[in-house]
Amino acid sequence: MDNPPCDNLRQMKTRIQETCRRTGRDPSEILLVAVSKTKPNSAIEEVFECGQRHFGENRARELQGKMSQIHHNGIIWHFVGPLQTNKIKYMVERVDWIHSVYKKKYLNEIEKRAREAGRSIQILIQINISGEGQKQGCKPEAVSDLLKHAQSMDCLRIRGVMGMATFTGDKDLIRGEFKLLKEVFDSHQHLNGGAVRLDHISMGMTNDFEIAIEEGSTMIRVGTAIFGEREYH
Numbered sequence: 413m414d415n416p417p418c419d420n421l422r423q424m425k426t427r428i429q430e431t432c433r434r435t436g437r438d439p440s441e442i443l444l445v446a447v448s449k450t451k452p453n454s455a456i457e458e459v460f461e462c463g464q465r466h467f468g469e470n471r472a473r474e475l476q477g478k479m480s481q482i483h484h485n486g487i488i489w490h491f492v493g494p495l496q497t498n499k500i501k502y503m504v505e506r507v508d509w510i511h512s513v514y515k516k517k518y519l520n521e522i523e524k525r526a527r528e529a530g531r532s533i534q535i536l537i538q539i540n541i542s543g544e545g546q547k548q549g550c551k552p553e554a555v556s557d558l559l560k561h562a563q564s565m566d567c568l569r570i571r572g573v574m575g576m577a578t579f580t581g582d583k584d585l586i587r588g589e590f591k592l593l594k595e596v597f598d599s600h601q602h603l604n605g606g607a608v609r610l611d612h613i614s615m616g617m618t619n620d621f622e623i624a625i626e627e628g629s630t631m632i633r634v635g636t637a638i639f640g641e642r643e644y645h
């Protein structure tokens with residue numbers, strides 16, 4: 413049996429605070445996104461009731477369903493999964509953050525649909541930091557071109573970068589990949605202007621969020637440690 417998610421959430425916050433204390437960081441710099449993919453609405457409601465506001469999903473259809481069924485005031489939805497052009501129109505009607513943008517065609521489509529919906533969307537550029545073929549994201553070399561392209565957009569706010577480390581027990585490998593993401597974030601600050609204002613690094617999940625915080629993460633995306641193991645994907 414899983415623990416009640418609210419207990420898990422409290423423990424998670426304690427672990428974030430401890431990691432911050434150890435590394436001389438302020439816990440208020442770390443935004444916790446509760447990744448609720450595959451979990452029922454009731455689990456989201458439970459965690460919302462104990463104070464969590466940011467929720468993340470990685471499948472467009474699942475997110476769409478949950479956003480249309482859960483209407484709590486103050487809930488903030490993040491999409492962290494693979495984008496598909498034909499899903500963007502519906503997503504932007506309610507989503508607040510999209511972490512997984514790495515092509516101009518997605519920037520253009522989000523801008524167009526957000527304008528139609530009269531909304532403003534917070535965007536993170538996903539970088540492939542693991543170098544694994546199957547992982548989504550652009551190469552670090554492609555980031556400046558994307559940012560320059562996005563500067564003149566009206567409905568997007570380009571807030572930073574997102575990355576996923578290799579799924580491995582090798583902490584040095586994970587740390588190296590997070591350092592790379594921090595470097596990409598730092599080395600593109602000169603492109604701030606217009607719609608681009610880089611102030612977030614989304615890195616760290618259940619198994620590696622402590623390393624991520626040590627390496628400068630400002631947003632961690634945590635599923636399993638809050639909601640328990642998933643039965644599929």
Ligand SMILES: *Cc1c(COP(=O)(O)O)cnc(C)c1O
Pocket residue numbers: 447449470492493576617618619633634635636637
């Ligand atoms: C599932 C998922 C997470 C959360 O993973 P856990 O290991 O359960 O914490 C974070 N980010 C993305 C992009 C995911 O797909």
